Amino acid sequence: MEEPATFERHVYKNASVYHYMKMSLILEDESKRLIAAEFKQLIVSGLRDLYGEIGAAIPFDLLTFDESTKTAILRVYNSGLVKLWSAITLIGSCQNELCAVRVTQVSPFLLALCGNSRETELD
Amino acid sequence: MSPELERFPRNILVCERSNFLNEKSRHGIHVSKHYFNYKVSIFIPECGILPAGLSSVIKSFNSYFLVQKLPVYKLIEEVFLDEVVKKGGFYALSHKTRIDEDNTIAFLPSGQMILSLDKDTYEQLGLEGKPSLYNHRNARRYVVTVDFTDKSMTVGGKRYQRVLLGLKERVPLTCDFLLSRYSTGTDEDGALQGLLSQYSFEVIRPAQYSQTLRIVPCPTLHPSDLQGKAGSCDPHQFLEWLGSVNMGIRCDNSASDFLSTYVCPEPQDSMSQALLYTITGFLIPEDIQSLLQELQRYFDEPKFSPWLSLTVHGFVDSPVSWGTMEHGFLSSGENFYNFVCFKNQDYWLHMATGALDGCPP
Amino acid sequence: MSVFMDLNISYTTDRKRLQAMIETAAHLGYSTVAINYTVEFQQKKQEIPRPKSVTELFEKLPIVQGKSSPIKVVNRLTVVTADAAHFRPTAEYKSFDLVAVYPKTEKLFHTACMTFDVDIICIATTEKQPFHFKRSPVNGAIERGVFFEICYTPAIRDSTMRKYTIANALCLMEICKGKNVILSSAAEKVLELRGPYDIANLGLVFGLSEGDAKAAVSTNCRSVLLHGETRTTAFGIIHTVKKVQPTTKQTDEAEAPASKKTKTENI
Numbered sequence: 116m117e118e119p120a121t122f123e124r125h126v127y128k129n130a131s132v133y134h135y136m137k138m139s140l141i142l143e144d145e146s147k148r149l150i151a152a153e154f155k156q157l158i159v160s161g162l163r164d165l166y167g168e169i170g171a172a173i174p175f176d177l178l179t180f181d182e183s184t185k186t187a188i189l190r191v192y193n194s195g196l197v198k199l200w201s202a203i204t205l206i207g208s209c210q211n212e213l214c215a216v217r218v219t220q221v222s223p224f225l226l227a228l229c230g231n232s233r234e235t236e237l238d
Numbered sequence: 239m240s241p242e243l244e245r246f247p248r249n250i251l252v253c254e255r256s257n258f259l260n261e262k263s264r265h266g267i268h269v270s271k272h273y274f275n276y277k278v279s280i281f282i283p284e285c286g287i288l289p290a291g292l293s294s295v296i297k298s299f300n301s302y303f304l305v306q307k308l309p310v311y312k313l314i315e316e317v318f319l320d321e322v323v324k325k326g327g328f329y330a331l332s333h334k335t336r337i338d339e340d341n342t343i344a345f346l347p348s349g350q351m352i353l354s355l356d357k358d359t360y361e362q363l364g365l366e367g368k369p370s371l372y373n374h375r376n377a378r379r380y381v382v383t384v385d386f387t388d389k390s391m392t393v394g395g396k397r398y399q400r401v402l403l404g405l406k407e408r409v410p411l412t413c414d415f416l417l418s419r420y421s422t423g424t425d426e427d428g429a430l431q432g433l434l435s436q437y438s439f440e441v442i443r444p445a446q447y448s449q450t451l452r453i454v455p456c457p458t459l460h461p462s463d464l465q466g467k468a469g470s471c472d473p474h475q476f477l478e479w480l481g482s483v484n485m486g487i488r489c490d491n492s493a494s495d496f497l498s499t500y501v502c503p504e505p506q507d508s509m510s511q512a513l514l515y516t517i518t519g520f521l522i523p524e525d526i527q528s529l530l531q532e533l534q535r536y537f538d539e540p541k542f543s544p545w546l547s548l549t550v551h552g553f554v555d556s557p558v559s560w561g562t563m564e565h566g567f568l569s570s571g572e573n574f575y576n577f578v579c580f581k582n583q584d585y586w587l588h589m590a591t592g593a594l595d596g597c598p599p
Numbered sequence: 600m601s602v603f604m605d606l607n608i609s610y611t612t613d614r615k616r617l618q619a620m621i622e623t624a625a626h627l628g629y630s631t632v633a634i635n636y637t638v639e640f641q642q643k644k645q646e647i648p649r650p651k652s653v654t655e656l657f658e659k660l661p662i663v664q665g666k667s668s669p670i671k672v673v674n675r676l677t678v679v680t681a682d683a684a685h686f687r688p689t690a691e692y693k694s695f696d697l698v699a700v701y702p703k704t705e706k707l708f709h710t711a712c713m714t715f716d717v718d719i720i721c722i723a724t725t726e727k728q729p730f731h732f733k734r735s736p737v738n739g740a741i742e743r744g745v746f747f748e749i750c751y752t753p754a755i756r757d758s759t760m761r762k763y764t765i766a767n768a769l770c771l772m773e774i775c776k777g778k779n780v781i782l783s784s785a786a787e788k789v790l791e792l793r794g795p796y797d798i799a800n801l802g803l804v805f806g807l808s809e810g811d812a813k814a815a816v817s818t819n820c821r822s823v824l825l826h827g828e829t830r831t832t833a834f835g836i837i838h839t840v841k842k843v844q845p846t847t848k849q850t851d852e853a854e855a856p857a858s859k860k861t862k863t864e865n866i
Contacts, residue, residue, distance in 0.1 A: 122262065123464055126597060129248050131474045135481075143790060151497055164758055165804075176498040188485065190484045190500065193246040201243075201804045204797040207755035213790045217627070218797050220570060223249040224590055225481030227572035230551025230580040232276040233336075233665055235518065242803050306667075334667045339602045339630070339817065356601060374810035378601065378818055414667055568809070569796050 129223075134196040137176075137220040138203065140185040143213045151180035152186060157209050158216075161202040175199055178225075179196050188228060196221070247549045247568050247593035251452065254587040255464040258534050258579075263575070265587060268599060269530060272575060273346055274331050274556040275521040278529065279484060282536070283543035285513040286450055292515075295525075295532045296446065302418040302520040304333060305439040309412045311342055312433055313471045314386070314426045315451065316393045319327040321429035323386055327420030329522055332413045337555040338567040341411060344557050347420070347523075349387040353411075354557040354564075355380050363409045365401060372566040372594040381557065381564060416520040444519035451512045455489060455502040459545055462585040471503030473588055479503055480547060484514065509543070526550055530577065537581045559595050566594025602630035604820035606697065607676065607720070607750055607783035609624035610636045610651075618656060619789050619849060623671040625661040627794040631824070633675040633697055635785070640678070640685040647691035650674035660741050673824070677701055677721060695776065697827040699748065705730030706834045712736035712745065719746050719781070722771055724753040724764040732774045733841035741779045744826050747771060749805060765804060772806035780807065781823060782815040 140154060149157075155177045163171035175191040191199045203216045220231050240358035247367035279290070288296075313323065313330060323329050323345060342354040353367070360367060360380040367382035384401055385391060391398050405411055419430060457471045457479055471479070479502060480553045482489060491501040533548055552559055554571030565573055570592050578586040589598035608620050617634070636648045638690035651673045653660070660669035673696035678686055679816045692698055699719035702708040711720050720740060722728065723730055740747070743828045749768050753760035771780070782802055786792045793801070802812025 122260070125253045125473075126467060127251040127253070127473070130251060131245075131249055133478070135245060141790065155497055157564075163612070163763070171499075176500050178482070178498055179485065179499055180497075188487065190498075194244045196246045196801060197803050200800045204793050204801050205751075205755050205761065207791070213788065215790045215793065217794060222570045222572050222798070223247070223592065224251075224551060224572055224574070225478045225487075226470045226484065226576070227481075227551070227570065227590070227592075228573060229279070229481065229484040230277040230549070230572075230574060232551070232553045232555065233571075240803075240806070242806075242808065245809075247809075334665060336665060338813075340666070372819075374814060568813070569800065 127209055129193070131223040132192060133190050134193055134221060134223050135225045135228055136189045136191070136196075136200065136203075136218055138189070138216050139218060140187070140209070140216075141164045141215045142185070142209060147212070148182060149185060149209070150182060151177060151187075153201045153210075154180050154185070155208065158189075158203060161178075161206040162199065165205055166198055170198060170202065173198060188225075190225070193223070239492045240392065247570070249572075249593065250591050250595070250597050251473060251477075252587075252589045253464055254589075255461075256583055256585060256587075259585045263391040263587060265530070268560070268575065268587060268589065269527050269550075270523045271561045271599065272550065272552060272573075273329060273558065274344065274525065274553045275526060277516060277518045277549075277551040278521055278526060279514065279516040279549045280533070280546070281480065281483065281549070282513045282515075282530075283454075283509045284511065285368040285457065285543065285546075286511055288448060288513060288515055289536065291532050291535065292529070294519060295449040295528050296444075298491045298528070299444050299517065299519075299525045300418055300420065300522055301432060301441050301443050302416055302441050302522075303441055304520075305415045305417060305437050306435060307412050308415045308437055309406075309410055310353075311402060311410065312436075313345060314405065317430050319386055319393060320434055322419065323351075327522075327524065329416075329418045329420075329520070331416045331520070331553060331556060333416050334551060335555065336567065337557060337565065337571065338569040341413070342555060342557045343378050343411065343413065343415075346558070346562070349385065350562065351386065352557045352562065353382040353384075354384065358562075359409055359411070363404045365404055371564050372568075383507050383562060401575060418520050418522050420522055435565070439456040442519060444517045444521060447516045447518075449514045451514060452482065452510070453513050454483060454509050455506050456483075456509055456512075457503040457582075458505045458507050459578065461582065461586075463543075464586055467503065469579065473586075476578075477588060477590075480549065480576070483512070483551075521550075533577075533579055534583065536579070537583075543582070545578055545580045547576060547578045550574060559591055560589075560599045563596040564594075564598070565591075568593040601817045601821040602754050603628055603633040603817050604633075604824075605629045605784050605786075605792070605816070606631075606633040606820050606823060607635045607677075607748065607785045608632050608782060608792075609785055609787045610648075611635050611787065614656065616788070620786060620792065621656070621670060621672060622661045623789045625663045627792060628664045629670065629795060630663050630666070630668070631673065631820070633673045633783075635675045635677055635699075637677045637679060638696070640680040640682065644715040645685070647689070649691070650676075650694055673697060673827075675699060675719075676809070677719075679721075681707060683707055686711075686715060688716050697823065698830070703729065708732075709736045710743070712740035712743075715745075716830055717745060718823050718830060719748045721748050721750070722767050724750050724767065724785075725760050727763050728770060729769040732771050734774055736829065737771075737774045742778075742823065746779045746781050746823050746826075747775065748781050748783055750783055751793065751801060752785045752787070752791045755791055755793075768805035777807050777811035780811065780815045780821065781819045782812075783820075 370379035559573035675697035701721035
């Protein structure tokens with residue numbers, strides 16, 4: 116058994132390496148299906164369109180993609196956040212069809228994405 | 239490329255380590271000062287169903303009220319002020335108001351009223367306040383704090399009248415409110431019921447949701463190694479992992495995978511199952527306090543798991559995070575804390591805030 | 600900060616589409632939108648349209664996401680022209696809450712900034728701005744409380760237009776330093792609308808700072824609406840507004856007395 120702790124406190128400013136984004140894809144044809152790899156590809160192309168090859172190389176992770184709701188959670192290094200977000204904003208078509216990617220939440224803490232009081236109706 | 243495009247909103251994470259049995263431990267203060275809580279989630283490794291003790295504590299959580307179109311001045315009229323606001327344990331937060339757009343109002347259990355107002359409303363109201371800490375270029379938002387327990391604010395006095403008349407006549411602010419009151423068991427809710435009966439309101443029970451997770455890889459935690467310097471994961475990695483578990487994010491990836499390279503931090507164990515229990519609503523600190531106390535008793539009997547965790551999310555549109563510390567919303571409004579409770583009554587406390595917020599206490 | 604606004608939703612005779620756009624704007628969190636009627640002066644004689652009343656469009660306006668109040672809809676006229684003679688603020692202009700001009704020449708840009716009685720000056724997004732932005736007209740417009748508008752829909756539609764939009768925006772920012780800029784959609788379809796936080800972030804790409812970018816979809820739009828109000832009243836039009844009891848938490852900002860405006864803006 117370890118000794119009971121003595122008080123210890125640390126303050127971290129901007130120590131989180133990542134930002135996390137929650138979003139959903141809206142397609143003109145709502146019944147159209149998309150798999151995770153296609154969604155990730157869509158975003159990589161968006162990055163390439165706006166920022167070229169360096170943009171396409173910005174690393175990000177598609178942590179989840181729910182095919183039924185087309186909802187995704189992305190993880191990106193802090194330095195890539197603004198670029199990834201703006202590229203996503205300007206995505207306007209997906210497989211020759213109009214689309215929009217609606218970002219619903221952005222946070223430096225993944226944990227915060229499951230406790231957003233703006234998301235749920237209490238009543 | 240412009241350096242602006244590489245920037246990102248600032249965030250703060252405070253990590254504390256202590257022991258619940260330590261007399262000077264401040265865990266109780268941190269919980270009680272985080273007034274407006276939207277969601278609580280408990281994570282217990284190697285546990286299938288919620289233990290009876292915890293279940294009964296959660297059952298006893300206070301109901302809260304959602305009142306529609308309530309004029310703010312009604313909350314500071316003499317009877318209500320004396321019978322409810324000044325007695326303590328009363329919480330109110332304007333509902334469907336956004337802290338970066340709208341006028342937002344909160345009543346703290348300490349008997350204080352916080353008005354976070356746009357400039358026009360502030361000027362019309364004519365009460366003394368301070369420009370918001372998060373104004374841009376010109377001051378467009380002001381914060382008025384009125385302490386009704388202050389001697390100079392006695393009912394009938396000049397300063398009190400000024401506040402009352404301001405909110406009743408000059409700017410009759412009205413909004414939907416979430417209200418809750420810590421009940422001490424005695425029948426003192428007459429004034430509150432009297433007020434509610436004049437408006438359209440609902441009594442709401444906190445919503446509960448339970449989930450059992452199977453075979454979860456988890457990082458190994460050592461109570462003495464809060465910072466992750468002795469080989470375990472650092473606080474951000476731990477919180478990220480906890481988030482991933484909460485949202486069903488897979489971590490069986492490798493660095494070369496196309497979709498995601500996320501992996502569980504090393505060194506890791508695997509738990510055969512885990513309980514994830516969440517409660518949402520307008521949850522008061524007193525209830526969270528009793529929940530935390532019950533969680534401390536979890537290890538009274540021998541358990542397989544060396545630790546468990548409690549996460550509490552604040553309302554993103556609250557005008558305060560901890561105490562009267564001003565809270566804002568830039569592109570997000572996170573303010574949450576997380577306890578990791580260990581067998582030996584040691585605990586870790588993580589407190590996090592976003593871009594427009596102070597450093598957690 | 601004030602509530603979020605999109606002061607440019609393109610008018611269409613397709614009523615269903617217009618309704619859907621306004622519903623989507625409310626869903627995305629915009630509290631106010633302007634329906635934009637565009638007149639382009641190719642020939643000399645061009646009719647100024649009459650704005651449709653909002654009640655024709657909706658019996659009950661959609662509720663803004665996360666709030667208890669309905670979206671507010673105003674009407675806007677945009678005059679696209681290369682010739683100052685085409686800009687004649689006649690009585691027909693006054694039936695619009697907002698008036699914008701899209702100047703096609705440097706000379707007209709200068710006049711628009713310095714003298715035109717408008718609320719908004721549009722920056723080119725579908726072509727390279729055909730002239731340089733000069734400090735004196737830009738500052739003149741800023742002093743007069745006129746705002747520059749950059750629309751993002753062309754940047755979504757087409758990669759060439761995207762280059763124009765970003766280039767023109769960056770040129771403008773060098774001169775105006777992020778002041779008096781609004782960002783709006785100019786959307787013609789539901790899927791061209793984006794949320795206010797998305798646009799605030801996009802503003803960084805256009806050369807705005809974080810704070811200026813968020814103001815460009817909120818506070819600055821509010822100033823435009825106030826400017827529009829003083830403009831219509833300054834013409835001596837009798838304009839009776841039933842003073843709505845400010846019952847909601849949102850003491851309707853647009854209804855602040857005009858006399859307060861200058862004071863508000865200078866502090």
